[in-house]
Amino acid sequence: MIPPPKPHNEEARLKRLRALGLLDTEHEERFDVVTRMAKRLFRVPMALVSLVDADRQWFKSCDGLDATETSREVSFCGYTILTDEVMVVPNALEDERFHDNPLVTGPPDIRFYAGYPLSSDGFNIGTLCIIDTEPREFSDQEVKMLADLGGLAEREIAALELAALDEGTGLVNRRGLYTTGKNLIAISKRTGRPVSVLFFDLDGFKEVNDRYGHDAGDQLLVDFGDCLQEAFSTSEIVARLGGDEFCVMLATQPVEAFDGPLCRLGELIERKNASYQDDRSIQYSVGVATFDATKHEDFADLLRDADVAMYAAKSSCRGNRDAA
Numbered sequence: 153m154i155p156p157p158k159p160h161n162e163e164a165r166l167k168r169l170r171a172l173g174l175l176d177t178e179h180e181e182r183f184d185v186v187t188r189m190a191k192r193l194f195r196v197p198m199a200l201v202s203l204v205d206a207d208r209q210w211f212k213s214c215d216g217l218d219a220t221e222t223s224r225e226v227s228f229c230g231y232t233i234l235t236d237e238v239m240v241v242p243n244a245l246e247d248e249r250f251h252d253n254p255l256v257t258g259p260p261d262i263r264f265y266a267g268y269p270l271s272s273d274g275f276n277i278g279t280l281c282i283i284d285t286e287p288r289e290f291s292d293q294e295v296k297m298l299a300d301l302g303g304l305a306e307r308e309i310a311a312l313e314l315a316a317l318d319e320g321t322g323l324v325n326r327r328g329l330y331t332t333g334k335n336l337i338a339i340s341k342r343t344g345r346p347v348s349v350l351f352f353d354l355d356g357f358k359e360v361n362d363r364y365g366h367d368a369g370d371q372l373l374v375d376f377g378d379c380l381q382e383a384f385s386t387s388e389i390v391a392r393l394g395g396d397e398f399c400v401m402l403a404t405q406p407v408e409a410f411d412g413p414l415c416r417l418g419e420l421i422e423r424k425n426a427s428y429q430d431d432r433s434i435q436y437s438v439g440v441a442t443f444d445a446t447k448h449e450d451f452a453d454l455l456r457d458a459d460v461a462m463y464a465a466k467s468s469c470r471g472n473r474d475a476a
Contacts, residue, residue: 154249156230161275165233166206168275170403171324171389172313173331175203175210176338182308183213186280190301191215194294196282198260201270201305202229203278217260217283226255232267233276238295238302241265243287264288266295268302272309280305318392320370321377329391329399333451336403340443347443348407350414351458352380353466354396355435364432375424376434383417399455407442414438437466 159165169175183201190199198216202209209229210221224230228250232239244250244262255262260283267281280302316328324332333349340347354376361369373396380390380398389401402409425433439461441454448454 153226153251153253155225156227156234156249159234159276165275165277168273169203169205169277170332170335171328172272172277172309173316173328173335174212174309174312175205175335177212177331177335179213182311183305184215186301186305186308187213187215190280190282190298193297193301194266194282196264196284198283200281200283201278202227202267202281204229204233204276209278212278222255226253228255228262228265229267229279229281232269232279232281236269236271236276238298239265239267239269240290240295242289245287261285264290266290266298268298270302270306270309272306272313277309321374321392323377323381323398324389324391326391326393329389329393329401330451332389333401333455336401337443337448337451337454339403341445345404346402346406347454348402348405348410349441349454349458350400350402350410351439351441351455351462352376352398352400352436353438353462355437355466357396360432364430368432372432372434376421376436379417379420379424379434383413383420387413399458407440410440437462439463439465 187199187201191197200211200215200217201213202211204224204227206224208221208224209227211217211219214220228241231249241247241250242264244253244256244265250256262283263286264284265281267279269276270278270280280298282298316325316331317323318325336347339345354372357369357372360372373392376398377390377392380400384390384400387400387402391399391401393399421434439458441457441461443454448457
């Protein structure tokens with residue numbers, strides 16, 4: 153068996169996958185209907201929507217296979233995401249990558265596999281795949297049909313993403329943040345890797361609205377969101393919780409990894425403030441918290457601690473770049 157190699161953009165690909173908030177969520181009819189169609193159309197016993205995580209493939213939809221995930225090391229889909237075309241394995245026993253794979257030599261006894269890479273914002277995050285226990289050929293027409301079904305799954309992913317975006321700033325919204333946070337906490341509990349949150353609140357935002365109007369206030373929110381995205385470009389997610397509250401989430405790295413981006417944010421804010429033609433300015437308070445399984449039951453608990461730390465920093469009047 154030859155385990156699938158990692159794509160060259162693996163770090164950014166995983167960031168994109170996790171930002172979608174699909175991992176470890178309930179099955180949804182919008183994806184189940186695609187796997188049912190694929191299973192019926194191609195007359196195969198198994199059809200899956202598989203999302204390829206760092207060390208596993210997790211099934212958002214699974215028809216015909218009694219499993220929710222497998223190791224990435226044994227996955228066929230790990231190979232499919234390396235290409236932008238349908239990958240076909242007519243007979244796994246005759247393919248040097250898979251002939252001694254435990255999914256081939258034992259249940260579910262894979263012989264035939266065909267997978268379409270599911271793309272989101274240019275990153276292959278998973279596959280729509282079909283599996284048979286008998287070898288078979290796959291015609292060009294069938295390749296096109298599988299790609300068409302894969303396109304349906306991609307459109308459903310895009311629709312879910314739009315529902316998780318803040319209309320005013322284009323950042324992830326509260327719904328998207330909580331979904332992704334829940335997933336990252338589950339990963340942290342399983343692997344012990346850290347998850348940290350920065351909670352931002354704009355200081356004096358009401359006064360900006362009152363003095364310059366809501367259009368100016370809305371632009372201030374957009375400007376702050378843009379600065380956050382640029383400063384924290386390597387973080388897992390930048391979100392607007394609502395009103396003048398924002399959040400940045402970092403996974404798999406120590407909380408000290410926030411130090412450089414926080415300094416960069418201060419520089420970007422100073423530059424943005426200097427560009428305004430009036431005397432308005434962006435000022436903020438920020439608090440930080442890191443997930444601790446002994447204190448935090450879930451993501452809501454972690455966010456609450458970051459919120460408390462933010463208000464402690466605001467009350468201390470230590471300036472807009474201080475974190476508690």
